Amino acid sequence: MSLSSRVSTHSNVEFPPGRLLVAFSGGEDSLYLLSIVPKERAFPVYVNHNLRTKDELDREIDLNRKNAEALGFSLTVVDIRKGMIEEVAKRERIGIEAAARKLRYEALSSFDCSYILTAHHQDDLVEGFLMRIMDGSPLSRLSSIRYTNGRILRPLLYLKKSEIKSGVKKLGLTPSIDSTNCEKKYRRNAIRYNLLPLLSQNEKDIITNISRNIEEYNSRIHDIPYEVGTYITFSRLLFLNANPTERENLIYKIYLYSGIKGRVSRKEIKRCTESILEGRKFQDSHLFLFIRGDLCSVYFPIPMFAFQFCSSLKFLGYKIERGSLLDEKDLRIDFSLVRKPLILRPSLPLDQIELKDGKKSVRELERELKIPYSFVLEDRIGIVAFFSRALGGRDRLSRRFLEKGGERVILTQNEILSTNELH
Secondary structure, eight states: OOTTSSSSSTTTTOSSSSSSEEOOOOEEEEEHHHSOOOOGGEEEEEEOOOOOOOHHHHHHHHHHHHHHHTOOOOOOOOOOOOOHHHHHHHHHHHOOHHHHHHHHHHHTTTTTEEEEEEEOOOHHHHHHHHHHHHHTOOOGGOOEEEEEETTOOOOOTOOOOOHHHHHHHHOOOOOOGGGGGGGGTSSSHHHIIIIIISHHHHHHHHHHHHHHHHHHHHHHSSOOOOOOOOOEEEEEEHHHHHOOHHHHHHHHHHHTTOOSSSOOOHHHHHHHHHHHHHHHEOOOSEEEEEEEEEEEEEOOOOOOOOOOOOOOEEEEEEEEEEEEEOTSSSSOOOOOGOOOEEEEEEEEEEEEETTTTTTEEEHHHHHHTTTTTOOOESSSSEEEEEOOOGGGGGEEEGGGGGGGGOOOEEEOSSSOOOOOOOO
């Protein structure tokens, strides 16, 4: 009798046609999943996050290879460069867990397959549901983990943990154990070890049914379309015509883009929604929202900085460049007139720029353009240029540089913002 034949596939675990990638951590859950997938069209992939010691990882990979071979598979190992997860977490202002998940799915998505199978089960769904409740997530987000999400499929999602344990026991194989799964500093682990044991199986089933009903409800509602760049835009008219759940869902997503730490305040979501409905601008510690006709524009606070200007500078999702190409909206700066050092920085409350029609407050320009801030180039004499075109405004040049020729200088979007999605 083969190892896999010792495990009877549960009746509600089904597999779609096509080539199946199994996300294989080597733990109890993924070991069970690997034992029941169709062998002729499945292959396991282990992603090494390089977050633990080399000795522990080497032992884990060796054990996982042996277990995969015992089940009739050859294990593929993908390495994420050491330190890369920490870099992504810092750059995108997300936690280590979220950064590891982002890079893991990117690695898995690079393979040629029809579906990516993960071993999430009922307890994972319940944990996610409880986390979303604690975060104050809107109703549409409480489904926590979806059975399908594009190419990602979770065939064990509605399976009880006890059934998985029983199946692995029949295999007679020893699953690997990730030491970080026992660290209660991670909120999910704290919920798993402190809160989940207090729930009966009946209570878990109730939460599962609620989550499934919400997922079914979500399939019937529509997302309000929005565009993401260095700021977010969407139609106020579409927002007004959407139902309350769709409105709440959009505002919640926008707060996630802001890199908010901890729970999203329901009070802030309500206040922001009311401002849009009433046609008023909105500001709190996480975002600025302006309304220009039908267009709602959302900006996020930026830290103070000062960079010495160079020919190509990238920062905070923007880049500033100089060159010879020119369109009528681009600024032209004669650098022979600059009194160095030349500094690029965000605008400050008392900034003024000398324009063709006299001095003007930079804050006044920003109010006219309905933007929360801008960027300025400043030398020893004063402000050389005012950049806001990349923020939906208009660039302006100091009078002392007008009609003097020079090189084209533009500030543009450098990269698309990343979202802090939980699953």
